[in-house]
Amino acid sequence: MNINDYQKQAAKTDTFKDAIPVTDLATPGFVEKALGLSGEAGEVADKIKKIIRDKSGKLTEEDRQEIVLELGDVLWYVANVSRVLDVSLEYVANKNLEKLAARQKNNTLHGSGDHR
Template identity: 45%
Template sequence: MQLNDYQRESRSTARYPDAGRNLIYPTLGLTGEAGEVADKVKKLIRDRGGVIDDQFTADIALELGDVLWYIAQLATELGLDLDAVAEGNLRKLGSRAERGTLQGEGDHR
């Protein structure tokens, strides 16, 4: 599946206040779901000694799907194309790799 296809299809499930004019809801949802991913990893370390099994991987995949959904909704709210966002990110990272600036801080290095 292409990212744009996912973005378009996932939009049919967007049920939140003022969808189409609401940056706040998908932004908060994105941070919440990213927090759930982090919490699962934290508990993996705390409770299971960092041992990854099939169930953990499946649980993280579900949470990452939720993260992706919110990313798609936020991109749609901003009129962004997910394929273009992904391609732009790869170009940026490729440029940093060529210039030896993958490490460091700031978006415009």
């Protein structure tokens, strides 16, 4: 599947009526998605934490599928936050790969700071 096609499909299940490209980030439809992205990332982390805490880190197929569902939720929010910011998911993906390739070239994959 093309990731921009995914973004278009994901937009169909966005229930906020004002979730259209905005420049005012205080718009409820944007705030809801920004908070949702953080929440779903937390759900991924929590699933992994419980596998480590309760199962000595041993992953079952059921665990894997539960993590997959949460990663999908993260992806949905990434797609919709991007859409409301008026950028395609492909653009976000390409910018990320460009950033990482530059860090690799500059031998700065390790370290901190967004612009290294």
